[in-house]
Amino acid sequence: MTDDTHVNLPDSNGPLILQGGEIVETPAEAADRLIELYEQQVGIIKDRFEKFADGSLDPQDDLHGVYPALTVAIPAEQATMTSSLALGRIASRHLFGTTVTQPALFRQYFMRQLDKIQKRFSATIKVGLSNRPIPLSFALEAATATLTTEQRNQIQNFFFTPNLVSTNDDIVDGKQILNRSGPSPLALFTAERVDYSLNRIRHYSATSPEHFQPYILFTNYQRYVDEFVEWGLEEVKAGRAERLVEPGDRITKADGKPSRDPLEKAPQMPSYHLVRKGNRGVTLVNIGVGPSNAKTITDHLAVLRPHVWLMIGHCGGLRRTQQLGDYVLAHAYLREDHVLDHALPPAVPLPTIAEVQLALTAAVEQETGFSGRELKRHLRTGTVVTTDDRNWELRFEDLAVTLNQSRAIAIDMESATVAAAGYRYRVPYGTLLCVSDRPLHGEIKLPGMANAFYQERVGQHLKIGLRTLELLRSEADAGSLHSRKLRSFDEPLFR
Incomplete structure (x- = not known):
């Protein structure tokens, strides 16, 4: 030597x-x-x-x-x-x-x-x-x-x-x-x-890892991306953020002039980054539909050691009392996604993270103005089912008893995967979904209905997610966000 x-x-x-x-x-x-x-x-x-x-x-x-x-x-x-x-x-x-x-x-x-x-x-x-x-x-x-x-x-x-x-x-x-x-x-x-x-992060997101911020939102619809980009540009212009980074490392600073043209072909999971001084910004990732993408991107983003990640997307409401546009705060998950069963058996419970749940509830109150009984009417808490079958309605008879036994209130294709990955990688996690259809009660998502729903709720839903991250940033600064319930017996010293 x-x-x-x-x-x-x-x-x-x-x-x-x-x-x-x-x-x-x-x-x-x-x-x-x-x-x-x-x-x-x-x-x-x-x-x-x-x-x-x-x-x-x-x-x-x-x-x-x-x-x-x-x-x-x-x-x-x-x-x-x-x-x-x-x-x-x-x-x-x-x-x-x-x-x-x-x-x-x-x-x-x-x-x-x-x-x-x-x-x-x-x-x-x-x-x-x-x-x-x-x-x-x-x-x-x-x-x-x-x-x-x-x-x-x-x-x-x-x-x-x-x-x-x-x-x-x-x-x-x-x-x-x-x-x-x-x-x-x-x-x-x-x-x-x-x-x-x-x-892999570069490959799937088309942005360099150094642009990713430690507060992450996952979504499954492009319209959230459109709202995020519009909001991000306003934040940069107002001097509240340093830059907005889009796929292809397309950077826009306060002068409003992007550093390059948009990518001609979008990556599999495009990511957008509002960069604030001191690495205190927000990243939004459009993971698309399905648990496979959710597992893929969380496997890789985990190495960046984010402070928290949240799933904000759409779901099917399973209860008759729910209305289109109501919110669902997941307190538990029924894992029918199957993509992590080999690493984290479904029998392992996914605990809710108290700081995240409280922040999500507070953000809904602040952004909607609802409180008391009105808040409970539009914000339902309970079990979310995550399935790997987009056409699960075609085999409802096979699922009916399980859905009933689980007391599930909503079904989607990503939330439990994101939560399980957060548990596995020690990243605080949470889920706030918005009801876009009620398949068990005669309201299957149709184009006209979906457009009206999107216009009314997407902007508010995104603001709730962003407000939640603001609240959790204070928790992270105080050192109270990273829950001990995510640590194993023989946990490494580094978070």
């Missing part, structure tokens, strides 16, 4: 090893050192690739770029890990570690998390290089575009490719609790898992 630029790669699938680490005193020092090391290691890969591309790379050259690593050591007497004794693990200290990618993007996040750790524990923080290689495609996304076919066939002999065996959600899903080799996880996601998702 030469200084901190060259490391050995024993078993890169084995325990995390910090090589050549150094103790840092402050979160800022740790973040800056991580950025320096990452840029250095990507530079190694870039230099090797340029030599490979022009045929000058020495076949014996084994200098590979690796991910930086961050470890935190805590004295045993300060660690309150409920499962330690049950697993027979007694030691003089508890060591937590994680690999790191794109540290400039996550600088503020790392600093906040490390600051909390230092305030709570007598922690020793070290930064260095890991034994995990950076895949070429993650370091240089368009690297292979200029290569010949022969070079593409040879590239895997000189560079590492993404390791799908280690790119997983084992930490998220609690599978690490029985694996005590090496440091305990410091974060929910490894560097390679984060890189995987950062690339």
